Amino acid sequence: MPFDPFAPSDPFEADLGQAIRGTADSFSTDNRALVDAGAARGRVMRLRRRAAVAGGAATLTLVAVGGLMAGGMSGSAGHHVAEDPAAQGGPNPVAVASGERVTAQHMINLLKSALPPGVTTGGQGRGTGAEGTGGPIGAPYAEVVYDDGHGPGLVSVSLNHAPSGQGAGPGTGTRCPDRVYVPFDSCDRSVLADGSVLVLLKGYEYPDHRVNTKNWRATLTTRDGQVVDAMEWNSPAEKGAPDTRPDPPLTAAQLTAVVDMKIWKPVFDALGPSKAP
Incomplete structure (x- = not known):
């Protein structure tokens, strides 16, 4: 085995x-x-x-x-802050408490409250926080795209102080520019009852007219040197977007309403005295 x-x-x-x-x-x-x-x-x-x-x-x-x-x-x-006054059919009051820091959203809402009935979209801004110095850099501003039913156009506003000691007097930049340097269609300068100077300028985004984008502007300068500068375009962007209408959406009277100092006084109160050199 x-x-x-x-x-x-x-x-x-x-x-x-x-x-x-x-x-x-x-x-x-x-x-x-x-x-x-x-x-x-x-x-x-x-x-x-x-x-x-x-x-x-x-x-x-x-x-x-x-x-x-x-x-x-x-x-x-x-207090109540209107979210989209223009889209709701007209200006609504936007309250800012005394001494309150004005935020970017406050600026956007204040701009919307100054616009006539229409539709607003987008919205960018800067308030009076640490970045709000009252000088050219960091000044409060806001911008929205506004449409009155005839095409959207960008509308912006910025707040600033004129150089120290220079209010709405002669030679402080409250005059119409020279057409040699700044081509424009029309420019109107008026002195208001309180001594503020209002300049309405209808010009163009590009001096050489490479495109037909128009830039209309209203600048209000008070005797104390507070400056409210509003601009509008017949395009939804300042540069790089096609024109959507022949002229910007706001008339001269409507653009003047945007720089009304009663709207922007709380912002200047929050800014305090000018810190510009």
Whole structure:
């Protein structure tokens, strides 16, 4: 008989091996029960995941509702700031509390409140925070795209101080420019009852007329040297956008209303005295 190296050398080992094999053969598995248990566990896990998602959604909903309620409560407790007066059909008052820092949104809302009925889109600005120095750099400003129904045009306003000691007197930049240097169609200068000087200029974005984008401007300078400068274009952007209408959207009277000092006095109060050199 050939030699088997794995054959047990002891009769006891042979009997033990036989007993183990017999016991293993007697085991049986209830496959149906295993399948049912797995399916049940899967259903439980799905229900847990759905509950977690629903709970998260409910939390987000409560946070959103709470934020809206808080916003409404804070708005009713303080002064009201109009979100889009022009789109709502006309100017609305925009209150700025005495001593309050004027934000970029305040500037945008103030500009919108000065516009006639129409639709405004976009909106950029800068307030009187650390960046509001009263000098040429960091001066408060705002701009929106305004559409009276005949095509959108960009409208902007900026606030500044004239150089120290130079108000609305002669030779302080409150005159019409020389056409040699600044081509324009018309320029009107008037002295108001309070001594402020208003200059209305109808010119162009490019002196060489490479495109026909028009730039109309109203500049109000008070005797104290406070300057409100409003500009408008017959294009939704100052440069790089096609013209959307023959002329800018605001008439001379409407552009003059944008530089009304009653609108911008709270901003100058927040700016404080001129810091320009």
